[in-house]
Amino acid sequence: MALFAVIGLGSFGATVATQLIELKHEVIGIDLNKKYVENISDQLTHAVIADATDEHVLDELDVKRCEAVVVAIGEDIEASILCVLHLKNMGVKKIWVKAKSKAHHMILTHLNVDKIIHPEEDMGVRVAQSLSYPMVSRYMALEDDHYIVKVEIHADHHGMPLRKLMNHVPEIKTLLLKRGSRIDDNPAPDMLLQEGDILVIEGLLEPLRRLSKYFKRL
Incomplete structure (x- = not known):
C-alpha cells in the first residue's frame, strides 16, 4: 500500500483517485471546489478543500510523503504550473501532470515532470x-x-x-x-x-x- 495525492478532483482526477483506492492505496484528494471534494470525500482516505497553488497548504498536508502526486487541475494552466513548481521545490518524489494544451505540455516538459498525461488524447x-x-x-x-x-x-x-x-x-x-x-x-x-x-x-x-x-x- 502506498500514499498518493491527487490535486484536482474533476472527472479525470476523481477517476484516478478512486481507482487508486480500489487498488488498496491511500489517497489524499485536494481541490478548491467544495462540490468536487464533497462528491468524493467518503471514498478517499483524506479529502481537502484547499488551494494547491499555495505552497504552505501543500506543506501542511505533507504531500512530500506521497509516493507520487497527480496534478489533475483542468482549465487553469497557470494554477497547474504553479502547483508543479511548488511540488518540485518541496522535493516530491514523482509528479504526474494532466496537460491541457500543447503549450501546457511544452512548459511541463521544461519543468521535468515525471509524466505528462493527455486524458482525452489517450x-x-x-x-x-x-x-x-x-x-x-x-x-x-x-x-x-x-x-x-x-x-x-x-x-x-x-x-x-x-x-x-x-x-x-x-x-x-x-x-x-x-x-x-x-x-x-x-x-x-x-x-x-x-x-x-x-x-x-x-x-x-x-x-x-x-x-x-x-x-x-x-
Missing part, C-alpha cells in the same frame, strides 16, 4: 485501437514499437489449435493463456483454444496488425 487512441483491432481488449505500449496485447478468444476460434492461430504471425510471442481462473505461462502449441480464453501476446505493431486482419476475416 482515450482517443484507445478507442481508435479498439475500433481498428476488435480482437484486442487491452494493450500496453512498450519501447521501440512493441506492444503487450490482451486478446479474447471468440466462438470463431473455438477448437482451433494455438499453433494454427499463431502460425500466421510467427514473430509474435505468446506470454500466457488464461482459462477461467487457471493461468498457463507456457501453453502447448497443440492446445485447443476455447471461447472465452484470454491470450496475452507480445510483438511489434506490424505483426499485430496482420493478426488483427486474420481475426477480421473469420
